[in-house]
Amino acid sequence: MQAAQFIYSKVYNLAAKEEFISTIKSGKILARKCTKCGYLHLATTYFCQNCGNKGFENALIEGKGTVVTYTIITVPPAGYEKYAPYAWVVMKLDGANLRISGFMQNIKSPADLPLGTKARIAGYDERGILIEKL
């Protein structure tokens, strides 16, 4: 079992997700920049969305940005009951043409989170990628 997993991950480079999550935990985003056209992707992309190239170089991006849209969930999926109400947020990253989304605690009404609020990546746990207001 161990050997099979090793071969699989080596062939397809699936360790990228773990690397991505460990970077998220330090408040940063591991993006992949296409070596051919420069297009930026989140680390979990394996082929360039713009030109189809498979070569990437790491681009470590500061996990800070602006809230571009969100919702406040009052009828949650299983596992999130104890957190409701909470926000699910889409954030545009500063200085990069890239957005990332995640979970934000302690948002009870739209007055708590006007569009344009500055926010940052705050970690990763059983709630998913965590984002908090700056």
Place this chain on the structure above:
Amino acid sequence: MERVCVIGAGSTKYGKLQDSITDIAVQASVDAIESAGIEPKEIQAGYISNVFGIADKQVHLGPVIMSNLGIPEVPSLSIESACGSGSVSFREAYANVAAGFYDAVLATGVEKVTHTGTEWTTTYFSYCSDFFYEGGAGASFPGLFASIARAYLAEFKATEEDLALVAVKNHDNGLLNPKAHLRKKITVDDVMKSAVVASPLKLYDCCPFSDGASAVIICNEKFAKAHTKNYIQVIGSGRGGSPAALQGREHLTTIPSTKIAAQAAYKMAGLTPKDIDFAEVHDCFTIAELVDTEDLGFFEKGKAVDAVRQGMTKLNGAIPINPSGGLKSKGHPIGATGIGQIAEVFDQLTGKAGERTVKDAKIGLTHNFGATGASCAVHIFKSV
């Protein structure tokens, strides 16, 4: 390519149904077969769209349905594309008939989930999202469309009351549809006062979780002419995709797959949006209908709000949208919805839509997508 036709359609009532997933799928199939005036043995393949058969203890539905129809030898397959499963399945059926592999096939869509309750459906539907970023970070489907809604309201200076107008209009249409799930007249005030599900969307902005089944008979023109005069032609078929996660899309208020699928369907039909007499579109939430009707080219970006305020999308408007009541009022049994839309167009164009008939309609369009529009199919039909 063979010219492809739809010669029969059937649907169960949509809503909370007691019968099993197999029973309702078979009922809709029998209704479609009888509507077409064919014998089951004339069916050469079955296309079955379903997402959560597991909830009613039956997956691999095809052979079970075929056996119940007395044609166990006929091949079938199951297709899952979230809420777009029905139209994607129809497209595969269409392509196989167009290519000449089959003369006549059955496409049946079915879903049976209401017995599982709101938490189960909210949770399992969230698995249709790009789970790592969305469902796995607490986003429900109402939440994802609510995020599109918040961006839309801010960008185009629209209000929550504007969204409510879509629900009111679709409920008005659904009142005229005996098979609709929510047959109840509502007002803007009712929508505004309903409980918030995922801000800014409230309960009455959301389609219901429904059980139901729909089926159509698809065949080549020679087969159609040999069996009936009452049929419609498929004149356009298009499919498209979008980045699975909302965060990856160029615009948060446009669904790329709809535009790609629509352009392909219009091109095949040699038509433009102005030529469409009415459309059944994917209004899983009120905001979706506004976005859809812009992405389909009926209105410019940001202008669907004005159209709804002016009543242009009502049953007697310039471009009636969702005469059936749409997902909002007719209901949304997710595996059946795309087939149900085509059944509605069949009824409309063959004089079987009763009180909700769109006057003088000759050309109808269906638009159905999976998840937040990560996958989409658009079809255009013409009366003969």
